[in-house]
Amino acid sequence: MKKIHLLLLKSFIRPFVVTLFIVMFVLLMLFLFKYIDDLIGKGFQWYVILELMMYNSATNVAMALPLSVLLSSIMTYGSLGENYELVAIKSAGISLRRAMYPMMIVVAILSVAAFAFSDWMLPIANLKYYSLLYDVRKQKSADFLPENIFSNRFPGYSIRVGRKDADGQTLHNIMIYKKENLEVNQSVTFAESGLMYRSKDDLFLILKLKNGVRYQEEPSENNYFTRQRFTRFKFKETEQRFSMDDLTIKRTPQDEFRSASMMMNLRQLDHYVDSAKMNVDSTAGTNYTLVKPYIKYFSIPDKAPGVKHIAPADTLPLKGISDKLNAYNNAASEVRQIQDMLRNRTLNYKDATKNIRRYILEYHKKFTLGAACLVFFLIGAPLGAIIRKGGLGLPVVMSVIFFLIYYIIGTIGEKSAKEGDLLPIIGSWIAIIALLPIGLFLTYKSATDSALFDMDVYKRFFRRFRRRKATI
Numbered sequence: 001m002k003k004i005h006l007l008l009l010k011s012f013i014r015p016f017v018v019t020l021f022i023v024m025f026v027l028l029m030l031f032l033f034k035y036i037d038d039l040i041g042k043g044f045q046w047y048v049i050l051e052l053m054m055y056n057s058a059t060n061v062a063m064a065l066p067l068s069v070l071l072s073s074i075m076t077y078g079s080l081g082e083n084y085e086l087v088a089i090k091s092a093g094i095s096l097r098r099a100m101y102p103m104m105i106v107v108a109i110l111s112v113a114a115f116a117f118s119d120w121m122l123p124i125a126n127l128k129y130y131s132l133l134y135d136v137r138k139q140k141s142a143d144f145l146p147e148n149i150f151s152n153r154f155p156g157y158s159i160r161v162g163r164k165d166a167d168g169q170t171l172h173n174i175m176i177y178k179k180e181n182l183e184v185n186q187s188v189t190f191a192e193s194g195l196m197y198r199s200k201d202d203l204f205l206i207l208k209l210k211n212g213v214r215y216q217e218e219p220s221e222n223n224y225f226t227r228q229r230f231t232r233f234k235f236k237e238t239e240q241r242f243s244m245d246d247l248t249i250k251r252t253p254q255d256e257f258r259s260a261s262m263m264m265n266l267r268q269l270d271h272y273v274d275s276a277k278m279n280v281d282s283t284a285g286t287n288y289t290l291v292k293p294y295i296k297y298f299s300i301p302d303k304a305p306g307v308k309h310i311a312p313a314d315t316l317p318l319k320g321i322s323d324k325l326n327a328y329n330n331a332a333s334e335v336r337q338i339q340d341m342l343r344n345r346t347l348n349y350k351d352a353t354k355n356i357r358r359y360i361l362e363y364h365k366k367f368t369l370g371a372a373c374l375v376f377f378l379i380g381a382p383l384g385a386i387i388r389k390g391g392l393g394l395p396v397v398m399s400v401i402f403f404l405i406y407y408i409i410g411t412i413g414e415k416s417a418k419e420g421d422l423l424p425i426i427g428s429w430i431a432i433i434a435l436l437p438i439g440l441f442l443t444y445k446s447a448t449d450s451a452l453f454d455m456d457v458y459k460r461f462f463r464r465f466r467r468r469k470a471t472i
Helices: 002-034 046-059 061-082 085-091 096-138 266-294 320-387 394-419 424-447 455-471
Strands: 157-164 170-179 185-198 204-218 229-243
Touching (some): 046 061, 061 096, 061 394, 096 320, 266 320, 320 394, 320 424, 394 424
Antiparallel strands (some): 170 185, 204 229
């Protein structure tokens, strides 16, 4: 038994590690394709992009881990069935369920680790990832000097470049307007060509100008003679620096993102939900207190003992039509006041309850990651034993189909739970509930050596059906 267990473990761990890295790489490429415009051309350091990719890989574990378990389990048992190793195991008197025990223990340990990761590590990764992504997307473009456009990227300067070479650093027909204390263009520089590069500490953008002239107006030093002084300065080569303090990435404090549901663990989510429910209950009590002064009459049963009957509004002793109109107008005015008062409070109540549902949904998603690994193993292991195909052909197709079913049902359930159409606990677990019977059914079929995916069986069935139809 120990050799068989070791054989199964080796057959499972290798494809699991490979498929996990492949799925993580594919999801990382999807992230890069999605945010390529926000990353390219903004002058980020290489470690900023690498840090963002690392945090994104951590957030993708929730999607990559169940898919890797499903694909590797199909590949493992499909390869064993294709090489008739499952037949040898069964001929030795070991059932498929018994052969799945060591793998079930490994997947159970993996599920516990997935739960610990989603509760401890994933909130921290989400916090760092979304805060950094927010700052990256907010960062301005690093194309400081576009062609034939006056750029005001540097405070106090307006720069125009006529043409750039292919290297992006050699400039031609340069115009630089500088604003002095009077907030007017008191200095103008023209240059035939120039070279643009950054300083070693990335604090300045340096323009090395060649063959140009600078015109500058300065006020007179004599207070009695207000005429300005005009200076013209020709140069063959000069250098001008522009500060890049306003162009470097500014990090937003991470505390501003900690209130999001994805950045909290179970204890924080539980505390938030309890406090939010208490606020909703207190708000409902406040609403009743605000509406109570407007309530002047109560409906009392006619047969209540000791209570006199209150006459309807139409029989009240009102003098003339004008008194009745005033009474109805006053009543309508009070109704409008109540509606205006409760309208904003109703919107706040809907937002508060929607947030509560979102946080409860995130609370249960901490557990669904480990449960998804178990369910996908219950689907993948018997499915591989039935189809008896290893490699990356049919197992990939089957795993993608089941994962798409899981993802679509889970997404619909989450959206319905957020909108209040389903309970959050049902919306978060509906995909697991839908796939668990399929896993149990496939486990039963594989244990009974069912030919569920054997095409020859279906061909023979249709042949018999055609023969019977022909004889009739």
